[in-house]
Amino acid sequence: MLGEALRLIRIFHDCKTSKLAEALELSPSYISEIENNKKNPSMDTLKKYADYFDTSVSSIMFFAESVDKDKESNFKKATRKKLLKFMQIIENATA
Numbered sequence: 001m002l003g004e005a006l007r008l009i010r011i012f013h014d015c016k017t018s019k020l021a022e023a024l025e026l027s028p029s030y031i032s033e034i035e036n037n038k039k040n041p042s043m044d045t046l047k048k049y050a051d052y053f054d055t056s057v058s059s060i061m062f063f064a065e066s067v068d069k070d071k072e073s074n075f076k077k078a079t080r081k082k083l084l085k086f087m088q089i090i091e092n093a094t095a
Contacts (some may be wrong), residue, residue: 005064008084009053011091024048030085 010020017035021028026045033039041049043057052058066080 001037002041002061002064003035004035005060005067006041006049007085008067009049009055009060009063010035011094012087012093013053015053020052023052043086 009018017028017031021031024045025029026048030039034041034045046057047061050060067084
């Protein structure tokens with residue numbers, strides 16, 4: 001789930017949708033559609049995300065793949081769920 005991965009990266013960096021949209025020269029509604037998996041970001045948009053959050057497109061893709069994988073060991077699933085829960089707690093605490 002690429003959109004969920006991008007949303008979690010934004011939340012982790014305590015970045016509001018409007019601030020990110022302005023920095024990436026995109027509309028807040030487009031950012032929302034990407035993060036809600038209603039639209040797929042272009043490679044150019046992924047590059048903008050990567051540059052803004054000082055990471056690489058491959059790291060974003062790897063994280064997205066990790067969020068999306070269905071067939072994993074129980075340990076990996078439990079760890080990922082805890083990480084996602086932690087990031088959602090951060091999201092709620094900063095809201």
